[in-house]
Amino acid sequence: MAILIDSDTKVICQGFTGKQASYHMERAIAYxxxxxxxxxxxxxxxxxLGLPVFDSVAEAVxxxxxxxxxxFVPPASAGDALIxxxxxxxxxxxxVTERIPVLDMVRVKRRLEGSATRxxxxxxxxxxxPGRCKIGxxxxxxxxxxxVGIASRSASLTSEVIEQISAQRLGQSTSIGIxxxxxxxxxxxxCLELFFQDPGTDCVVLLGEIGGSDEExxxxxxxxxxxxxxxxxxxxGLHAPTERRMGHAGTVNVFGQGGAAEKIEALRSAGVSVATSAAEIGQTVRQALRAA
Structure with a gap:
């Protein structure tokens, strides 16, 4: 089982003919x-890529x-593409577009309210x-x-954890980069709600980082x-300096808010098994499943 996608999901690509879109969609097709x-x-x-191109999403659907x-639309136009x-x-x-203007995303969030779109x-x-569908x-x-279901804020860490969980011979139901x-x-x-409802998921992994409030x-x-x-x-980001952006736009710890230590404490107090090292995530998943 999986969440949100399966082998029957029919995918279109906005920005289809661009270099990055062509590269990644060709690999999605091959997958x-x-x-x-x-x-x-x-x-x-x-x-x-042997597929039809349309002028609008409505036409394509x-x-x-x-x-x-x-x-895969550039930042300046991505908000309109999402709407x-x-x-x-x-x-x-x-x-997958990075650094969309925040005010554009506020417009998108408002349009999402009451819609049928995730x-x-x-x-x-x-x-x-795995073996069903790949988008992104x-x-x-x-x-x-x-x-094992994975929800992550970090692309590189997702790849690391997928490899660890595969090495543990546990595998993944669905991996999502939020x-x-x-x-x-x-x-x-x-993601927690979706994975808890999925009979094909036995354990959920949350990969967080400094900044934002998703972990809390x-x-x-x-x-x-x-x-x-x-x-x-x-x-x-446990040792990241305060008030300095680390990586992409969401990873910034401002005035002591959104720090890793606070997030870890909040998750532990909620009964979550928190790995102390990125290298121990796969083993922590194995232990959590044994204790369940």
Whole structure:
């Protein structure tokens, strides 16, 4: 089992003919993802990677029956592209674009309210269900099918943990990069709810970092709602300096808020097994499953 995607998911790509989109969508197709077309305004009627190109998302959905989109549109236009996908009623939108203007994302968040769309990202490595579907830029050579669900704010750490869990012969049900930008779609709480409902997931891993409030929100959710499955977490940035941006836009610890130590304490107080080192995450998952 998996969450949000499966082998029948039909994917279009917004920004389809761009260099990065072409590279990653070609690999998604090779992986077995059902990519059914792309959207580039002004290029409708052409073909790219052997698939049709449309002028709008609405046209693409009507012609292909697509139910998911991968967004590779540059930052200045990405907000409008996301709103177009939401207005077209796509159930799932995955945005890999980084550094979309915050005010544009505020507009997107407002448009998401009451809509049928779940947004993953922006600044997301994507979503991957081993052997079923891959949307985004997540590497697809380390995974193996299994029953560990992963939700992460860090792309590189996701790859490391997927490899560790595969080495433990546990495998993954679905891996989701929720995105590192400060304003984003699906968060840790959404992922916990989805994984808890998924019969194919036996354990959930949260990979957090400094900045933002996803970890604290997850802790509050777990305190109010008893975890139905073991939850393991790791929070990067324990020794990061205050008030300095570390990496992408969401990883900044301002005036003592959003620090790793506070996030770790909140998660532990909610009953989460927190790994003390990135190298120990796979083993911590194994131990949590044994104790369940």
């Amino acid at each position: 077995g993802t059902k990519v059914v077309g792309g959207v580039v305004p002004g290029k409708g009627g052409r073909r790219h 009507a012609a292909t029956g697509a139910n998911a989109s991968a967004v 177009e996908a939401i207005d077209a009623g796509l159930p799932l939108v995955v945005c 947004l993953i990202g922006p600044n997301s490595q994507g979503i991957l269900s 830029v997540m590497p697809a050579h380390l995974e193996r099918p299994g029953k 995105g590192g930008d400060p304003v984003h779609g699906v968060g840790f709480v959404d 929100e997850a802790a509050a959710y777990l305190k109010a709602n008893k975890a139905r499955k073991p939850v393991v977490a790791y929070v990067a």
